[in-house]
Amino acid sequence: xxxxxxxxxxTQGSAASSNxxxxxxxxxxxxxxxxxxxxxxxxxxxxxxxxGQIVTVIGPNGAGKTTxxxxxxxxxxxxxxxxxxxxxxxVPEVERMVARGMTLVPEKRELFGEMSVEDNLVLGAFQRxxxxxxxxxxxxxxxxxxxxxxxxRRSQAAGTMSGGERQMLAVGRALMAKPKLLMLDEPSLGLAxxxxxxxxxxxxxxxxxxxxxxxxxxxxxAALQVADYAYVLETGQIAMQGPAHELAxxxxxxxxxxGLGGKHQAMLST
Amino acid sequence: xDAMRILMDEHQSLAAIIHAIRHMIGExxxxxxxxxxxxxxxxxxxxxxxxxxxHHPKEDAFLFGPLRARTHDADAALDRLEAEHAQADARxxxxxxAVKGYAQDPVGGFEAFKTAFxxxxxxxxxxxxxxxxxxxPQIRKHFTAEDWARAxxxxxxxxxxxxxxxxxxxxxxxxxxxFSRLVAAxxxxxGLGAGPYKG
Numbered sequence: 001x002x003x004x005x006x007x008x009x010x011t012q013g014s015a016a017s018s019n020x021x022x023x024x025x026x027x028x029x030x031x032x033x034x035x036x037x038x039x040x041x042x043x044x045x046x047x048x049x050x051x052g053q054i055v056t057v058i059g060p061n062g063a064g065k066t067t068x069x070x071x072x073x074x075x076x077x078x079x080x081x082x083x084x085x086x087x088x089x090x091v092p093e094v095e096r097m098v099a100r101g102m103t104l105v106p107e108k109r110e111l112f113g114e115m116s117v118e119d120n121l122v123l124g125a126f127q128r129x130x131x132x133x134x135x136x137x138x139x140x141x142x143x144x145x146x147x148x149x150x151x152x153r154r155s156q157a158a159g160t161m162s163g164g165e166r167q168m169l170a171v172g173r174a175l176m177a178k179p180k181l182l183m184l185d186e187p188s189l190g191l192a193x194x195x196x197x198x199x200x201x202x203x204x205x206x207x208x209x210x211x212x213x214x215x216x217x218x219x220x221x222a223a224l225q226v227a228d229y230a231y232v233l234e235t236g237q238i239a240m241q242g243p244a245h246e247l248a249x250x251x252x253x254x255x256x257x258x259g260l261g262g263k264h265q266a267m268l269s270t
Numbered sequence: 271x272d273a274m275r276i277l278m279d280e281h282q283s284l285a286a287i288i289h290a291i292r293h294m295i296g297e298x299x300x301x302x303x304x305x306x307x308x309x310x311x312x313x314x315x316x317x318x319x320x321x322x323x324x325h326h327p328k329e330d331a332f333l334f335g336p337l338r339a340r341t342h343d344a345d346a347a348l349d350r351l352e353a354e355h356a357q358a359d360a361r362x363x364x365x366x367x368a369v370k371g372y373a374q375d376p377v378g379g380f381e382a383f384k385t386a387f388x389x390x391x392x393x394x395x396x397x398x399x400x401x402x403x404x405x406x407p408q409i410r411k412h413f414t415a416e417d418w419a420r421a422x423x424x425x426x427x428x429x430x431x432x433x434x435x436x437x438x439x440x441x442x443x444x445x446x447x448x449f450s451r452l453v454a455a456x457x458x459x460x461g462l463g464a465g466p467y468k469g
Contacts, residue, residue, distance in 0.1 A: 148454070191459075249271065249410070
């Protein structure tokens with residue numbers, strides 16, 4: 001656990017990442033920077049996700065939220081430090097992060113549309129299978145228990161499913177990897193309010209089952225309701241952070257991200 | 271603050287159900303969707319069994335009553351809200367009669383159901399706006415730590431979507447499960463169901 005100790009020392013004294021309730025941090029990111037050419041999209045971003053926590057990153061479109069997830073996962077090159085499950089990663093690499101138990105549900109779902117629902121799910125367990133773990137049949141039943149709709153549609157081509165079903169399939173496929181950390185990029189994007197409520201109910205259920213979650217969302221109200229701790233990312237920098245229920249009551253967050261009443265009032269308008 | 275979190279969570283669930291009914295009515299009206307009368311009745315039942323019978327009593331007991339004890343600044347809004355809560359049975363009865371009438375007379379009953387639903391949705395919009403824009407800020411301003419402790423405990427003890435009361439009191443409806451069933455049955459793109467779309 002030398003990596004973990006090293007990380008703890010480096011985060012001490014850092015004002016940027018103080019998720020103090022995070023017990024047994026699964027993920028500790030320190031001073032992460034990403035540049036697209038000369039443009040810095042993420043600047044010295046630090047955050048912590050504790051075991052069994054839901055941590056959310058909220059912020060406007062273009063703030064760098066997806067960039068942050070991509071860098072943590074190793075999809076994008078970055079500077080800074082990422083410690084995952086007790087070990088410091090020099091430069092994250094996708095294959096290694098997946099093998100170590102990190103999964104990302106990307107904003108665009110990235111399903112194999114011609115393949116069946118079940119084949120998409122089984123593919124999610126591929127890395128575990130390669131590592132000699134043959135428990136995918138049991139995991140599949142666990143995923144089906146969480147998403148009965150997927151079981152009903154198990155033989156259907158993924159490309160023929162509705163947006164809500166595809167999002168559930170994307171989350172289900174990620175769960176097939178039995179992740180230590182599940183990262184969700186805008187899971188509510190493009191979905192109707194009824195389905196958004198259901199997706200967030202499932203995210204809450206995953207926490208009850210012990211899954212640690214890093215949730216990136218523009219739907220700040222829904223994200224803050226479900227999360228334990230929250231970071232506000234603005235123009236590539238962490239602008240605010242705190243327990244989610246405190247940020248939800250913060251006048252600055254209310255004004256910038258929640259508004260008076262919120263979107264649900266608009267839903268009631270004719 | 272758990273009371274606020276649960277209250278807003280419940281408002282969003284109610285708004286999502288109303289949004290879904292509105293979407294279905296629009297699709298039926300446009301001739302694209304065949305009515306699923308059972309689903310419409312189930313959604314109206316949800317509005318009766320959940321906001322009218324479970325959500326409003328919590329607001330009255332743990333938020334509005336204690337606020338009156340702290341200040342008179344919100345009395346006018348509270349009078350209006352509590353009067354609306356007291357009319358819950360009559361309000362939902364109109365909508366239930368309309369949705370049943372629509373099932374019995376799919377041709378002639380649609381306009382009456384649409385009108386009753388639009389009235390109900392408009393009422394709810396005004397009701398929620400009064401709560402969230404006029405009353406909740408006063409609660410935030412005047413509640414003491416003791417008020418919050420009681421409100422939080424009251425809301426946590428009866429958080430149907432979170433399942434706390436459903437698991438504690440056998441025989442009651444499990445609203446989280448009902449909500450999931452409604453999501454599964456509602457037609458895409460508002461829900462997960464295939465939906466009886468025409469053509």
